[in-house]
Amino acid sequence: MLPADVPLAHLNPSLLLLLLLQLLPPATSFFPNIWSLLAAPGSVTHQDLTEEAALNVTLQLFLEQPPPGRPPLRLEDFLGHTLLADDLFAAYFGPGSPSRRFRAALGEVSRANAAQDFLPTSRNDPDLHFDAERLGQGRTRLVGALREALVAARALDHTLARQRLGAALHALQDFYSHSNWVELGQQQPHPHLLWPRQELRSLAQVDDPTCSDCEELSCPGNLLGFTLLTSGYFGTHPSKPPGKCSHGGRFDQSSSQPPRGGINKDSTSPGFSPHHMLHLQAAKLALLASIQALSLLRNRLGDRGFSRLLDISPASSLSFVLDTTGSMGEEINAAKIQARHIVEQRRGSPMEPVHYILVPFHDPGFGPVFTTSDPDSFWQQLNEIHALGGGDEPEMCLSALELALLHTPPLSDIFVFTDASPKDAFLTNRVESLTQERRCRVTFLVTEDPSRVQGRARREVLSPLRFEPYEAVALASGGEVIFTKDQHIQDVAAVVGDSMADLVTLPLEPPVVVSGRPLVFSVDALLQRVTVRIHGEVSSFWIRNPAGVSQGQEEGEGPLGHTRRFGQFWIVTISDPPQTGTWEILVTAESTPRVRVQAQTSLDFLFYFGIPVEDGPHPGLYPLTQPVAGLQTQLLVEVTGLGSRGNPGAPLPHFSHVVLRGVPEGAELGRVPLEPTGPLERGFLAASLPSALLSTAGPFSLELIGRDGEGQSLHRAAPQPCTVVPVLLELSGSPGFLAPGSKAQLSLRIASFSGPQDLDLRTSVKPSFALTSNLSRVRLEPNETAWGRLWLEIPDSAAPDSVVMVTVTATGPEASPVPPTHAFLRLLVLAPTPQDPLAAPAHSSGPILTSTSPASTSVTQGRAGGGLVGKPCWGTVGGVLLLLGLASW
Secondary structure: OOOOOOOHHHOOHHHHHHHHHHOOOOOOOOOOOHHHHHHOOOOOOHHHHHHHHHHHHHHHHHHHOOOOOOOOOOHHHHOOOOOOHHHHHHHHHOOOOOOHHHHHHHHHHHHHHHHOOOOOOOOOOHHHOOOOOOHHHHHHHHHHHHHHHHHHHHOOOHHHHHHHHHHHHHHHHHHHHHEOOOOOOOOOOOOOOOOOOOOOOOEOOOOOOOEOOOOOOOOOOOEOOOOOEOEOEOOOOOOOOOOOOEOOOOOOHHHHOOOOOOOOOOOOOOOOOOOHHHHHHHHHHHHHHHHHHHHHHHHHHHHHHHHHHOOOOOOOOEEEEEEOOHHHHHHHHHHHHHHHHHHHHHOOOOOOOOOEEEEEEOOOOEOOOEEEOOHHHHHHHHHOOOOOOOOOOOEOHHHHHHHHHHHOOOOOEEEEEEOOOEOOHHHHHHHHHHHHHHOOEEEEEEOOOOOOOOOOOOOOOOOOOOOHHHHHHHHHHOOEEEEOOHHHHHHHOHHHHHHOOOEEEOOOEOOOOEOOEOEEEEEOOOOEEEEEEEEOOEEEEEEEOOOOOEEEOOOEEOOOEEEEEEOOEEEEEEOOOOOOEEEEEEEEEOOOOEEEEEEEOOOEEEEEEEEEEOOOOOOEEEEEOOOEOOOOOEEEEEEEOOOOOOOOOOOOOEEEEEEEEEOOOOOEEEEEEOEEOOOHHHOEEEEEOOOOHHHOOEEEEEEEEEEOOOOOEEEEEOOOOEEEEOEEEEEEEOOOOOOOOOEEEEEEEEEEOOOOEEEEEEEEEEOOOEEEEOOOEEEEOOOEEEEEEEEEEOOOOOOOOEEEEEEEEEEOOOOOOOOOEEEEEEEEEOOOOOOOOOOOOOOOOOOOOOOOOOOOOOOEEOOOOEEOOOOOHHHOOOOOOOOOOOOOO
16 A cells, blocks of 8 residues: 655655656646636646546555456556546456446545635635645644544545545645745655644744735746745735735735735636746645545555545445334345345445445334445344334335435435335425435335235325325436335345446436337447336337337247236346347336336436636636526536547547436427537536526436447436526535534525525424524525524534534425425534544554544535535636535535
């Protein structure tokens, strides 16, 4: 392993070669983000540095830990190429191994990094950016954020760990751009920034002049001839003392006060960075320092823990929510059988789940949540669950599902086994939003059987609409509700294993069954294991391939594949390789059946939203989880699995536009052309959403349209629908140490950009700590903003190193069709005087991180609680391209 404290001169020669490869000029290596391309071409951004460092450390891990059953990786195979996540996964796990979750995890870290420039509690704090000569304070905050990342990772809250890691890397990278370390001629990262027991020496004092006056945009000689370490002042807080350097650039008010000019190296543009000529040198040192920090975390977490932190695996998590009432014996057994099958089949393989989550529920209780990375522990816990008790039919299903969502990693599948409707249906909308914030797909396996009289009391006539909350959650998450009976549940539960294979759902046209009209879907050469699932009161159906060959509902082997039937549930597995082209399905049924087509492929995509912002310390792209009504919004797409090195001579797939459809009816709302951003092999695309779509709140889906290298059609659908939300809702935590017995102040912002809004505000917190607010109702006119404060009390009994989730919900009048808007915020509770978990082992000479730091901070918006993320500071005017609207930092 690469020790975090080894000087760069002593690094492994192979790693140095790799670093030199990655430190090529930006035109051939670093990926400038969408906004830096416009205003500061060639700039290296925080996003670039963070992802390059993570890829370097991941490759180092792969080089040192050969994959089981595959030849070891060779460094020389990666020289001369841009290092890509898809290539790393293909080389280590095998061709076609999906890197989607890994790239999403990198995006979380990168966005948390960039958020430091936009969060109201961090953007103007000099301690978080090594500004205003607050170098000692900056190091304290840096190592505190790294400690929080480690604590959260050990607590298996990897979303919070990535958020704190991003904040730490931002500060670390800012040091090399905002201080004069580069100007002092240093060729290696500062040896003591990650070693707080070593004193930071040779610091400029308050009465030491550091800069001369500079009237030009470019100020190469404005630093006075001294050997002391300094950094520039930004803005007016704190004010710049006489003789001190400014940060500089057009957004820095202090740079107009003598001595004018500045010393930042954020970008290649003299209009934003007076020391732009040293930008690449600063970027090089910042990258090396970021590699050291990530290697430190790898050292403390171990390879397995570090891999979980960055989701360095093609496998999904396994998450079960189980009804444990007396009538659930068959369902619980089915869950056990599926779990055992998955564990045994995938143990030791790249597709072995890296997280296991189990949440039981009944009435009136639910939980506790059990989470582990050990399959044997999971199996033991699951095996101890038995169907006991009973009661009236409704159960606390959605409460248990909410708990599972809080602990399940993003981009995962969650399976709910129950035979009862929810007693807590009031949670429906919040759970919908949480599924979209986590981007998790929820599948309900419901063995609702009206004829059953044993095990569960029927105290009243039950409405046939009682399962609608499950339908709503499934629709919002991209999942489904499957109704079956006890005798079929073990067979139907096979969808668990199928979903764990990381299947994509293929779009249907039309998206729902229409009597007498066939459903159409497209199969391309990159798809395999195509499966058609039909369930409902079906009289007959047939499937037809592009050559006109058909297969009906008869069970067994047919001309197109194998058909199985379990009651009212059919599974048709198409034989590989499926014929490419347009396929049709025609279903005849008494009611409206459900049809879903899935396939396995590495070619998929992630998507995010954002709006350009030109005020604040740095302009950039302001990301949103969901678009906000009245705001012109950018759609950003990241295509995964392009396979640039699988066949180097072959042309890459090309994607031309996205189709927007209303949900659930499927009416086309528009076609938006896509423009490539950056090198094609990275798969970044951008578009502007049409104003008509953003005029009213409502759900819509995204379909990505393109062609492969041979000109054949490619068609992918986003797993979850999106929602245009009525207001922007942001929740952030104030700086300060969260400890048992403390009280934290949170900040709330609500902004409307469309029609007048009358909103009621509700708050909740898990665990159930005391939470008060000074704002419970607000009326907003168009382009009006309201601010509020919340106070969270952490009791003395709170467990140290635990996570608190705060939720704020804004709802319209009772009869209003406008959907509620949610904001989610994660906070980490730390012991006031902990034994430092980052302390180096006794045999190690590595850095010892002992400092505490402020609580995690988050800004969220939208129905799914999207994060407020800004442009990476290195690009100064750059925007974030990888924009996943996270709920919390």
